Amino acid sequence: MPPYESHELRRGKYAKLDAPGDDDVETPTRFSDDSNGTLEDLEEHDPLAFDSKLKRKKSAGDLKIRKASYRDTEPGGPLPVPRRKSRCALGRCCCWLLVFVAATVLIIASGGIWAYKISVPEDGLSPPWYPSPRGGTDKAWEESYKKAAELVKQMTLPEKVNITTGTGWSMDMCVGQTGRVARLKFPSLCLQDGPLGIRFADNITAFPAGITTGATWNKELMYLRGKAHGKEARLKGVNVLLGPAMGPLGRMPAGGRVWEGFGSDPVLQGIAAAQTIKGIQDEGVMATAKHYVGNEQEHFRQAWEWGLPNAISSNIDDRTLHEIYAWPFADSVKAGVTSVMCSYNQVNSSYACQNSKLLNGVLKDELGFQGFIQSDWLAQRSGVASALAGLDMTMPGDGLRWAKGNSLWGPELTRAVLNGSVPIDRVDDMVTRVVASWYQVGQDKWDDEGPNFSSWTNDRVGKLHEGSPSNHDTGVVNKYVNAQGEGKEAHGHLVRRVAAEGTVLVKNEGRLLPLDRKGWKTSNKAKRRTKYRVGVFGEDARLPHEGINHCPDQSCNEGTLASGWGSGAVNYSYLIEPLSAIREAFDNETVYVTDWVENKLPSQKEILEDQDLCIVFANADAGEGYESYQSIRGDRNDLNLQKGGEKLIRDVAKGCGEGMGDVVVVIHAVGPVILEKFIDMMNVKAVIIANLPGTESGNAIVDVLFGDANPSGRLPYTIAKNEDDYGPGSKIKYLPSPSDGLAPQQNFSEGLYIDYRHFDKQGIEPRFEFGYGLSYTQFALSDLLIEEKGAKTPLPKPRPAGLTPPSYTTELPDPKSVLFPEGFRKVERYIYPWLDSLKGVTIANPAPPPPQSPLSDAGGGPGGNPDLYTTLLSVSASLENTGPVDGSSVVQLYISFPQNYKDPETGESVDFPVRVLRGFEKVHVDTKGGKLVNFELTRRDLSYWDVARQNWVVPVGEIGIGVGFSSRDLPLMGKW
């Protein structure tokens, strides 16, 4: 059976072994895979924990940290507190009743006793992969590893541990910070979100979101956005940026964080991620590919956040993992990413941050990842198991609960090394990976000034250890460094370009767009003598009344929507509203602009009836699961417009010029929305999907409306006619099912068939297909040329041997050396690597390592076997601009593997999607001009993942090649 195919739960029997905390170091190590939590974990649970994550920045006038509320984490809220009676006759009875109720709640919350009865294999459902591969095998990292080894050699055990463990939530300036090794000048690393800008910081840019960037299909812009983001991080003193995000990948259109990534296709995600990573790292900042892997929805993503002790298990089969969800991570590794963040959820019933198959096997062995794996914030659920499974850094250092200072590593990792639970060479590898990554991007050349902003206050002087209840040390924490650039260098120019190119025009009847700044486009003289009347409608056209940063992490949908919410959102330094930009764009000599920028229209009809043109704005928001807005708890509840958007559009269309006025609809959204209620209305002539534009929202939409930017955005997802058309696999699991057992289960049974692959397979007509988008000009393609560049052999060349990783002495240090230095002044709740005493520490050598798991034939280099990246085919085509204006087209290449295929060697039937994206190029062509477009297809592009052979295989038979303008408009077809 393919290793990822079963979906049952693992028995609770081994849970204790992998349970976090002291168990990790006291119990002899077993090299098993991980487990779900135990009932004992319930005691560890802190209902206040999650809430501290919601902390927002303090300033003089805003000194409140959101208070904890049990309702955030406990199912059904707090237990009622019984009124105290003096020893009444019923006292004992009441006590028993209470015990019974409490026990029932505990049992139900822990997944139900029936779950323990489920019979499952001993090693759970995710195969074990041990020992953890050591970094330092890749030529491109050779120098950095050499330097790192020199430094690590000189480190003591506590110094090493300090680098692997965060200092605790809000203990330093950034959302995550590692301990420093001052003696060797290795700094505390600042880790800060995130994918679209620098979170919790001033004077920074809110770039367009990932989904908007994906919609540009412009590789150069993807790179430049990453580079500008990296530059801002550098200026703020951020060592590790927590982005780009490529998971969620978009399996579920309503997924709360789909907007952080680049679109519902692995190739689009992979290319955009790689470009972003190169941009960030070219500025000397470490990038983080997140979230690895299967974190497709917010509901139940995290233990306890949804009232259940265990996170959801994304059950993904081996082929789907390789061809869809891990694909962009392979591209990220190939691009040289220095960090990968493992996700909150479980994968095949094993937490992603302690899943040895995913971390040791796929990421480190098969994909040859040389950097370090960091946990998502509190995604680490065990100490020893996660270390052995390949986790290298725990973030933010806190253990199972927020901000208590009880790390699963820190002193516990030190102890685990001494008592033989974690071999010291595993810790050496963790540290070497981090230090090598630091050298790899050249941070050894930085002055160790650390971050020059505080995540916790806007004041200049603030607490140095915000999270410590008893430490009141203060200092200058905000230096207000302007990272946005000025004048021509201001990053706003780039934001505007990305936002405009990431805007998708999906309907433009009668060429209503582009608009004329002077109003009338008609030659009718009578009309031209009157002023052209324009009405702008909808709350989404204006700024929020309460200010642009009034909701923590942008977790509300008020006013215009320029980003989703959560850790991936930032405070705007400024935000250009569409209404003002539109007003300014029109010539007020000839055009009269009125507005009603609310979603409820006034009873007086004149505001609509008088208009020649109505521009109506509506939106749909979502975000990260720790925050909610109205009834939206992270994931959207449906794919409709929110806040009455559809009704607004319909009413505007009906009333505009008494039903005869032209209507332009502009939608800001976190993902696909259903357009059916208005798309076919006669006077709805233009519809624009403007995604999430970031800080230059208004200017970008004006550029598109008036044709200063010829629309060249293409849909990074399918827009369906009906929500159900996305298929059963696209549905968010909002409630656990009775059959779930210990944790909510989510079976990715649709396999490869997400988004357009599902529509194509099932023959469902979408409203607008993946890759679709209009322009103000027209393009034509011709002259398809397919040239073979490499032999069509099924398998790649044998895996090459890598370099030998550094090694160190495995002698255990003198136990006394791990005690707190004498006279050390501790900051309460700060996480240190030292121990208070050696009480209970039994010095022991580690158990002999388990037999080496077989190395993957698909491995041997960054992103996998280097031969997978050999070009086998070169494809070219001629593109002509046959329309009236200059413009850019996105030429897309899809391949079709043979249908009804039987592998000649194994005899197995292999099912293939109708077509899959394998390349794209955005090409600018002047009107009446032409250009040649080239694609290089690698062996990996032309292969599928063969579960039996555990390798990428080029199928025998013809592979179809389609080149065109969308997944359903492929005028050039050829074969290989």
Ligand code: BGC
């Ligand atoms: C998110 C991560 C983020 C981290 C730090 C987590 O809740 O899932 O994406 O990087 O917080 O803010």
